Amino acid sequence: MRILITGAHGLLGQKLALIYGQETEHEILLTDLAPQTFFRNPRFDYHxxxxxxxxxxxxxxxxxxxDLIINTAAVTDxxxxxxxxxNAWRLNVDGVKNLLxxxxxxxxxxxxxxxxxYVFDGTKPPYDEQSRPHPVSYYGKSKLAAENALLASAVDGLIVRTQVLYGTGFEVRMNFVAWVLSQLERGQPxxxxxxxxxxxxxxxxxxxAILKLVERNCRGVYHVSGPESIDRFSFARKIAVxxxxxxxxxxxxTSREIGQFANRPPDSTFITLKVESECDYHLSDVEQGLVRLRQQYKEGSAHTDLLKDSRFQ
Known part of the structure; x- marks a missing residue:
């Protein structure tokens, strides 16, 4: 199988490259905006x-x-x-149409x-794949428009909705856990x-989970997230512990007190029974994920030898 991954230098793109490189023998083409890549493994081509x-x-x-395109390229701010x-529409919607x-x-x-x-307004949780989308931000509207473009096309599609993504990677955009850790390291309230x-x-x-969904030829919409729902404040305190x-x-x-520019759904809790039952796979809960992440930091094992670059040593 020939697999093309867009946004390969982002957090999820890096993880997909590593997973597909370790778990499969597929031919892999990585793409991103940069003229060169930090991936230094002969398994990967880059464009x-x-x-x-x-x-x-x-x-x-x-x-x-x-044979397969995994599109992780997006404006997520x-x-x-x-x-x-x-700019959001150009990348999040027109970019998807260009692939189609x-x-x-x-x-x-x-x-x-x-x-x-963020395709949901967060007023009627929990949400499963049949729940009616109603985004309250332009980001959410752009992601929903991209979903609709794929569903209306003649291309065989799989839509993976996720949320509160965290992890460690090389020069990736700040995620919530990384931001909390950076604040804690400063030692200031x-x-x-x-x-x-x-x-x-x-x-x-x-x-x-994406690898498992693809292997099983799954189609349509899937909610793929950790099983545990938690507010950001409580999550941050768990990170600290x-x-x-x-x-x-x-x-x-509160959101009002800090004056966030865009609206956010107050509670976008997912129901993930569909992916769990069809793929027989359960993602880490909050504590399990954070313990694994801490171990990755300790061992320096967030990147394997599939990333051959002295900057990782």
């Missing part, structure tokens, strides 16, 4: 790609003829999407599209919201 450029996407897909809606145009001409080509809990709740998801688990910091440094606040 610079901006999915908002239709001509480039057509050219690469025509040449490579992938929720406030940034609200402030720059044109040549993909439909490749026999048997499948597309895995990553989506978000800080505040975290109590009125946003969801399912923290370890990126390693999500990557493996697991990593042996003082949880008293973390104080409570």
């Amino acid at each position: 610079q790609l901006d999915i908002t450029r239709l001509g480039d996407v057509k050219s690469l897909l025509s040449q490579y003829q992938p 929720v406030d940034g999407c609200e402030e720059d809606r044109l 145009i040549p993909a439909r001409r490749i026999p048997g080509c499948r597309l895995v599209q990553l989506s978000s809990d 800080f505040r975290v919201v109590t009125d946003q709740k969801g399912n923290p998801t370890m990126a390693d688990d999500l990557a493996f 697991i990593f042996e910091f003082d949880p008293a440094l973390i104080g409570p606040t």
Whole structure:
């Protein structure tokens, strides 16, 4: 099988590359915006790609003829999407459509599209795959539009909704756990919201779940997240305890008090029975995931020898 992964330098993209490199013998093409990659393993080919450029996407897909595309490329800064809606739509929606145009001409080509809990308004949790989306932010609207584009296309599609993604990777965008740890390391008091709740998801688990879904030829929409729902304040305090910091440094606040630019769903708790039953796979709960993450930090094992670069030593 030929697999093309977009956004390969992001947190999930790195985890997918590692999982597919370790668990399969598939041919793997990684793509991202950078002209060069830090992946230094002969298992991987790399190609610079901006999915908002239709001509480039057509050219690469025509040449490579992938059997599977996993699209992790996206603008995920929720406030940034609200402030720059044109850029958010170009990447999150038009980029997906650009992948679909040549993909439909490749026999048997499948597309895995990553989506978000932000397609829901968070007022009627918990949410399963049949729940009616109602996004309250432009980011959520763009992710829902991308879902609809895939579902309306002739391409065989799998939509994976996830949330509160965390993990460690090379030069990846700050995630919630990394932000909390950076604040704790400063040793100064800080505040975290109590009125946003969801399912923290370890990126390693999500990557493996995607592999399992693909292996089973799953189609349609799946909610893939950790099984435990928790508010951000309580999650931050668990992070402090697991990593042996003082949880008293973390104080409570609300979304209104900190003045977040974009609206967020107050409670986007997922029901994940579908992926658990069909794939016989359960993602880590909060404590399990954080303990694993701490061990990765200790051992320096967040990257394996599939990333051959002195910067990881």
